[in-house]
Amino acid sequence: xxxxxxxxxxxxxxxxxxxxxxxxxxxxxxxxxxxxxxxxxxxxxxxxxxxxxxxxxxxxxxxxxxxxxxxxxxxxxxxxxxxxxxxxxxxxxxxxxxxxxxxxxxxxxxxxxxx
Numbered sequence: 602x603x604x605x606x607x608x609x610x611x612x613x614x615x616x617x618x619x620x621x622x623x624x625x626x627x628x629x630x631x632x633x634x635x636x637x638x639x640x641x642x643x644x645x646x647x648x649x650x651x652x653x654x655x656x657x658x659x660x661x662x663x664x665x666x667x668x669x670x671x672x673x674x675x676x677x678x679x680x681x682x683x684x685x686x687x688x689x690x691x692x693x694x695x696x697x698x699x700x701x702x703x704x705x706x707x708x709x710x711x712x713x714x715x716x
Contacts, residue, residue, distance in 0.1 A: 604628060 607621045 604621065604624050607617060607624065611618055611621060
């Protein structure tokens with residue numbers, strides 16, 4: 602909007618031509634960045650959807666494989682524990698398993714009464 606208004610007045614204010622050109626270039630770069638961001642957002646959404654689909658398929662395949670092995674090897678086979686679902690690891694540090702920090706000794710010695 603500012604660029605269009607400035608363009609229409611360049612004949613009256615030719616000294617602002619360089620500023621108008623710089624503004625137009627800035628607008629073009631901003632529009633290109635916005636298009637790129639939109640494309641990347643779409644790619645991210647597609648990749649996330651594909652990852653979720655593959656996770657669901659892998660869980661289904663794992664379950665079918667475990668059932669096949671149970672059927673072929675029997676329920677008391679040593680291989681079956683390898684087929685049981687493993688708990689997912691939590692992201693980050695497991696704060697519940699850390700032992701509490703021991704109390705630090707005070708750098709000050711207790712004062713004994715001299716009475």
